[in-house]
Amino acid sequence: MKKNITQNIGFFLLFACIIATLFFLGTIIYFIFTRGIQIISWEFLTQPPRNAMTEGGVAPVIVGTLYLTLGAMVFAVPLGLACAIYLCEYSPKSIVVNIIRISINNLAGVPSVVFGLFGLAVFVNFLNFGVSILSGSLTLGILALPLIISASQEALVAVPHSIREASLSLGASKWETIKRIVLPTALPGILTGVILSIGRVAGETAPILFTAAAFYKRGYPKSIFSEVMALPYHIYALMTEGTHPDKQKAIAYGCSLILLFLVLFISGIAIYLRQRQRSYHG
Amino acid sequence: MDSNIKMRADKVNFFYGSTQALKSVNINIFKNQVTALIGPSGCGKSTFIRLFNRMNELVVNTRLTGKIYIDSQDINLLCIDAVDIRRRVGMVFQKPNPFPKSIFDNIAYGLRVNGIKDKNFIEERVIQTLKKAALWDEVKCRLKESALGLSGGQQQRLCIARCLAVETEVILFDEPCASLDPISTGKIEELILELKKDYTIVIVTHNMQQAARVSDFTGFFLLGELIEFGKTSDIFTAPKDKRTEAYITGRFG
Amino acid sequence: MNYKRIKEKIYKWIFTVLAFSSLFFLVGIMIVLFKEGTPIFKDVGFFKFLFGSKWYPTYEPPDFGILPLILGSIWVTAGAIIVCVPLGVGSALYLNELAGFRQRQFLKPIIELLASIPSVVYGFFGMVIVTPFLQKTFNLPTGLTALNASLILGLMATPTVCSIAEDALSYVPRSFREASFAVGANRWQTLTRVVIPAAGSGISTAIILGMSRAIGETMTVLMVAGGAGVIPKTFLDPVRPMTSAIAAEMGEAPMGGDHYHALFAIALILFLITFVFNIIAEIISRRFRIKLGLSG
Structure with a gap:
């Protein structure tokens, strides 16, 4: 035994x-x-910080995160989707396309701080957008790009070839087939990928360290060229800068909870959707 | 050219990369007749019918020589759009492939992509084609439900109805009953005979009894060559070629 | 040419342009890293940069030797592996082998969800909870050490490793197990001698991707590793891994100066390391799929 x-x-x-x-x-x-x-209280969620970040709320910080995330998605979703559509539907199957696929996969594994450096060199300095929402959004967008491309590609590849043929055989053109048959069928998969990348982008800190984030900024951001406070960076800054470590720590706990809730909620939706698709396909 | 000839293939060769799938095939497809193409797997019959609606263009690294005519018009000329050809030549595939949409939208799809927006017209046409495809009684109460909920045989008749809705002139059937049970197969065959009045039909099949039951003309393919072509009654009773005879009597295949 | 055909051409053109512009960004990253990183090799010398044992970028004259940073990364990553491999792979084995259907349906999404917790939250937890704990337990001058970073990073990589490893395990065909049971092996023998070897390359892919995530992680190490740019002697020393050096110093490095270029060079090296990891993972997982007869 x-x-x-x-x-x-x-x-x-x-x-x-x-x-x-x-x-x-x-x-x-x-x-x-x-x-x-x-x-966490109503005041904490709706008021700006007061008294050198030791009192008040974190509303502008939350808003900043929303702006950055939204900006990143506005940039990355259309571009990533278009790229996936091109790779799956329009590009001839060749070694070059294969290399492109592999490098996209690889970029999904590149450390986020490297994306930050790229953003600093290109958007902040070269294009002269400065440390701003625009620079930060673009940097986060590029980070999300490979995630969105590979998720969309996976969803597009999963659409059976037979229904594309059926559509073409009815006299639909390629674009009509993509628009009316392929995209609607792939939509749940694409959506899951996009939502997951929203969760990822919202929680990223390293890419916005030198491209968008400010420790303290009075009031709400006014244009896409202003610096911005953001939840993840705020947590880091509260813990490493400033003069009232204890009071700041309490605020950092609050920010962490909000961020955690936000990210888990968003990712939860995506994982729920994915789970449902899996069971649907058996 | 004989006005009874709907489609014609003239010295057609077809290559996948360096493999030759079709060797100098000549054939006439007659109007309002059912033409069956038989032969063992991999003999090129499916490849062949896909030339009539230019579906092989979707496969990379292929090459075609020779001419394909529909109503005496060369369909591979540069100025002709494959989309226009496919509107005239419908196709039903081996496996039923309904779109993941409602039954109604499946039929309406072809009309919509062809630019028809009139709702009443679309609705009328959907009902009319479902009736024509002998599916109306089974689905009239659930037009808004997903087509994926239908049985295999119903799905295949839906796919036929989908072709009918765009008013094609020709329907190509690529082994339409390969994945169906005998009862569904019987219904599809009845439908094919019914449709012959208005359409020119080409059917690829593995099933020789089926070819004998539904077709007027039969062509026998072997290794990319059209070995014999003629009236179905002649092919099945008095084949001229030894190989046709061997296949029909079941000595290989 | 009719209207529809022209429209069709335009769409194809639009997609081609958009696709290549997104590729342009992705290729741009490599170009920028090379352009901004390589000047330091000219000034300092490639080997001196890589193996120099002193990192004093702001001294006069400065020292740009990144060996302490590389070692910092290696220590922390190695420590993280020690934590996340048993936890991640063990959990995956449990989920795949022992958990019932319902338990698995419930736990797998939770593990996937935990993989999405932002790194800054892990870092924060490390600072406020783990640091004082370590400081007290080991009686240290500071709790911000390589050990702390290893624990947090390892914990952070665990859900990722578990999720990927579980996927690999679930690809092992049931027939493999049945064949093993049929000759009288018990579940444990089947697991260790049939299932794990069959899923071995899939599991190693999971571990490599976990490593890749650990070595490239920035915020956690920036917050809890302590940040001392010297060659570490024990796990209880503070370290400064490559990522945290970039994050901490970029703000102060004057643009276009040696320090700036040196940080880009570190990023370049980091990029190449993770690139190699990912390529290895890709190759192994491709073999794995072929071995189990899944499409490549």
């Missing part, structure tokens, strides 16, 4: 692994939730 003893020990270890994983990750959420909830 030695065989079964080994099995029991082995299975116990595996069980311990998942319990440990869930425990540690749960701990993070627990701490941030219980401490963060103490500071």
Whole structure:
């Protein structure tokens, strides 16, 4: 019965692994939730900061994150989708296209701080947009681009070839087939990819460090050329700068909770959608 | 040219890369008749009918020589748009391939992409074609439901109805019953005989009994060549070629 | 030519242009890194830059040796691997082998969801909870150490590793297991001798991608690694991995100066490292798919 003893020990270890994983990750959420909830109030969500970031709320910070995320999506979704459509539908199958596919996959794994440097060199300095919402959005957009391209490509490839043929055989042109058959069928998959990348972009800090973020900015951003406060950067800045570490820490807890909630909520929608698609396709 | 000839292939060769799939095929397809193409798998019959609506253009690295005519017009001329050809020559595929849309939208699709916007007209045409495809009674209460909920046989009749709606002149059937049960197959065959009045029909099939049941003319393909072509009754009772005889009597295939 | 055909051409043209402009951005990243990074190699010398043991970019004269930063990254990544491989792969095995259908339907999305927690939140947690804990436990001058960064990074990479590894495990055909049971192996033997070897390359892809994520992660290490740019001696020393050097110093480096170029050069090296990791992962996962008879 030695065989079964080994099995029991082995299975116990595996069980311990998942319990440990869930425990540690749960701990993070627990701490941030219980401490963060103490500071969150209506005022915290709707007021600008006061008294050198030690009192008041974080409304402009939340708004800043929304602007940056929105800007990134406005830029990345059409471009990424167009790129995926071109690669799946229009491009001839060749070695060049394959290389392009592989490099897109690879770019999805490039460290986000590298994207930040690119944004700094190109948008902030070369194009002279300065440290601004525009620079930050474009940088985040480029970070999201490979994610959106590969998710859209996956969704487009999953559309059966037979219904494209059916559409063409009825006298629909290629574009009509794409617009009326391929895109609607691939839409849930594309949407999932886009939502996941929203979650990712909203939580990214490194790309906006030198392209968009400011620790303190009075009031709400006025144009796309103004610097902006953003939740992830704000958490970092509260913990490393400023003069009232304790009060700032409390605010950082609040910001972390808001960010965590935001990102988990967005990603939750995407994962729910994906789960539903999986079970739909059997 | 004989006015009874709807489509004609003239010395057609077709290549996938360096493999030759069709070797100098000549054939006449007669108007308002059913022409069956039979032969073992991989003999080029499916490739061949896809030339009549230029579907092979979608496959990369292929080459065509020779001419294909519809109503004495060369369809591969540069000035002719494949889209226009496909509107005139409909196709029903091996596996039913309804769009993931409602039954109604499946039929209306062809009309809409051809620029028809009149709602009443579309609705009338949808009803009319569903009736023609003998599907109306089964689906009239659930036109707004997804076509994917239909059975395989119903889906295939829907695909036929989809062709009828755009008023094609020719319908190409590429093994339409390959994935269907005998009862559904029977319904499709009845439909084909019914449609013959208004359309020119070409059907590729593996099933020789089916060819004998529905067709007026039969062509036998082997390894990319059209071995024999003639009246179905002649081919099945008195084949001229040894290979045709061998295939029909079931010695290979 | 009719109207429709022209429209069709225009659409194709638009998509081609848009596709290539997005590729232009992606290629642009490489160009910028090379253009802004390589000047430092000319000034300092490639090997001296890579293997120099002193990183004092703001001294007069400055020292640009990034060995301490590279070692910092390696230490932290290695530590993260020690944490995330057992946890991630173990959890994946549990989910695939032991969890019932319902439990798995429930836990898999949760693990995927946890993979989306932003890194700055992990960093924050590391600073406020783990740091004081480590400081007290080991009686250290500071809790911001390589150990802290390793723990947090490892924890952060765990859901990613688990999710990818579980995907790989679920691709192993049921017939493999059945064949093993049929000769009298128990579940554990089947798991260790049939399932794990069959999914081995898939699992290694998961580990490599986890490593790639750990080595490129910025905010967490910036917040909890301590930031000392010297060669670390133990896990309880503070370190300054490459990513955190870039993030911390870019703000002060004058544009176009040596320091600026040096930071871009670090980014270039980082880019190449993750590029190699990803290529390896790609190759292994392609082989894996071929081995299991899935389409490449």
